[in-house]
């Protein structure tokens with residue numbers, strides 16, 4: 001057995017860049033947009049405290065002052081990628097906070113504004129599984145007839161005790177129900193999980209990965225838990241009440257997870273980065289490229305790849 005040929009890449013997992021070239025016939029660059037959304041876990045609807053690892057600052061752009069329009073943000077980001085990479089095709093990525101948390105008309109106006117811009121071939125929207133209506137899922141189903149569409153649902157863990165500890169404000173059942181409602185409409189579904197959450201063992205993390213592998217999910221972002229200043233989790237870390245994963249544990253767990261994921265699941269992220277101004281730990285993860293190289297090396301050492309041990313249930 002060898003790695004799937006349809007990836008058309010030199011990696012040992014199906015990375016987003018390769019997937020987009022294979023699917024669209026050309027590269028596409030994701031343009032990060034902060035459309036000014038908040039989050040029900042921050043505005044008091046569910047909680048005012050947020051998830052315990054969340055810094056609540058939303059984006060660097062928002063910290064600088066009034067947000068430019070979606071049109072202006074896209075124009076600036078396109079210009080950047082055109083000059084840097086010669087990019088020609090783009091995906092509008094509504095990244096900051098809960099990007100389906102608003103009235104249907106407001107949401108549609110913002111998404112339409114993005115999709116009307118020249119050379120935008122798709123849209124990707126990050127949100128919570130408890131914050132999207134059937135009508136908005138229908139809207140994405142319509143967009144999917146003419147554009148490349150992703151919805152990203154944050155999960156982090158399937159374990160109720162962990163979700164409660166994190167103050168996520170939703171449970172696994174809500175996540176699985178929303179995925180079921182979204183699937184089968186031409187919409188690509190991505191989920192986020194976090195490794196190294198307080199109280200979770202290697203078996204717990206593998207159980208989350210197995211659950212994701214069994215759902216109709218098309219892509220995954222695997223994050224490393226970071227301790228950041230100004231967060232509840234950062235306080236717990238500084239008080240010595242929680243510990244962070246070592247590099248060896250993280251790399252081993254990422255590779256164990258990749259081995260059981262389906263071959264067609266697109267790997268959109270394999271670690272966390274950024275937040276340098278409030279970064280506390282783990283120290284070894286400050287450099288994203290070092291972590292990615294370690295994962296490549298471990299897969300090579302094992303002579304392994306994403307899906308090597310995947311079994312369809």
Ligand code: SF4
Pocket residue numbers: 039040041042049050051054055056097098128154
């Ligand atoms: S759902 Fe996202 S934006 Fe909202 S509190 Fe949690 S991490 Fe922060």
